[in-house]
Amino acid sequence: MTRWALLFEYDGTPFVGWQRQAVGISVQGVMEEAASHLVNRTPVAVTGAGRTDSGVHAAGQVAHLDLPSSLGGQQQMTARRLRDALNYHMKPHPIAVLAAAAVADKWSARFSAINRRYRYRILNRAARPALDQGRVWHVKHDLDLDRMREAALMLMGRHDFTSFRASACQAKSPIRTLDRLELCRDGGVIDIHVEARSFLHHQVRNIVGTLKLVGEGKWTPAQVATALEARDRAAAGPTAPPDGLFLMEVGYETDPFIEPPD
């Protein structure tokens, strides 16, 4: 068997999320189905780095799968052939493999990852989105970025994020370290860049939903610190909608998709 790493993007709108579910079309399900075409329809497991929720998008998701080194006497599998074959079989679903790379047998898209970067986009203007429908959270009320930045500082670093964690979250520990929580505005577009080794379920969306309360003036920045200390989901703000969230990049000790020089 050869283990392959895949770098891919998807529009999360039509999916029940990354993970296979009893009902509905998942990104994982479409990829596993496409991969099974390469091995005479025998089942193939695809493991993702981040389990994005329904409606959440990805510009740089990573996964891995194992394929027999010899595929029924055909041409040898190469990274390009795997990329193109998966893209062919995943049509017309909005998922595209950008790159594939052979990796070590013990390499895991999920457990070898040392960093995840998300971007949450808010469209902060009166008019509803036309071009970016489904890709942004539309917030009509003018948000005060300085106040939001002040609140963001209180969430940076290592904390017990119980207040920002979905009740369904399966992680053993609520302790996480936020390495980046930056807000940028370009006209009506506010981008919130978030990075950590790993995240709790709904952590980014719960942080964004809380920062929005501060931006609107409904909360003071200090109330965010109080919410964090409460270690109670009910103490923090609501969950922001999935539309604005993009998994941008998953980081590894060595980037598997950079081809070594000849």
Add this chain to the structure above:
Amino acid sequence: MTRWALLFEYDGTPFVGWQRQAVGISVQGVMEEAASHLVNRTPVAVTGAGRTDSGVHAAGQVAHLDLPSSLGGQQQMTARRLRDALNYHMKPHPIAVLAAAAVADKWSARFSAINRRYRYRILNRAARPALDQGRVWHVKHDLDLDRMREAALMLMGRHDFTSFRASACQAKSPIRTLDRLELCRDGGVIDIHVEARSFLHHQVRNIVGTLKLVGEGKWTPAQVATALEARDRAAAGPTAPPDGLFLMEVGYETDPFIEPPD
């Protein structure tokens, strides 16, 4: 009557284009229908600055319309009310009015315009688009931007653009002046920025379709000059698909959407 200028964006995918047609939903038709709700369903004419084709998008289209100064004894119409009312009545079509402004009676979105800026986006990579489906032209073959830039220089300035004009073009003169034709690459994304006082029908898409031949190495940059001199549509390259084209901005002597200081 008060004449109003409108600044708006739309996703061109579901429309037959800007202009009203006998069959199909047009951007103009949706706007006129929405505006008629404000005047007891009497017909309202909306005049656009640029008549984009089916599938072409706009981030900064401009139009104008006339409304009675007094709307049936209701509150006075304001720029914000007009913007919000049109956005309400245009739901769920992907068109959004970003701003409205009262203008002089003789002001015309079309004839007062002194500049139009378009952006054409090519996705130049092996994998088909997932996140940007319908918003880019997917070109798999690696394009040589230096060659394309060399060819672009030959189209800059004032020329007879008959070779780059749709046969259905209704403009009296084929003479146009290209003020900008710039190519930028960011990873797999190539943006082509084009500016002129006005354009011929399909002019941008025919230019892009021809530059792509140069980028692939099928044409030399010099052949583009020959095609231009031929003054024959058959001499230039094919029409690029509408998906990648965005009308970004329409320029006027005075920007009608900038509110004067108090």
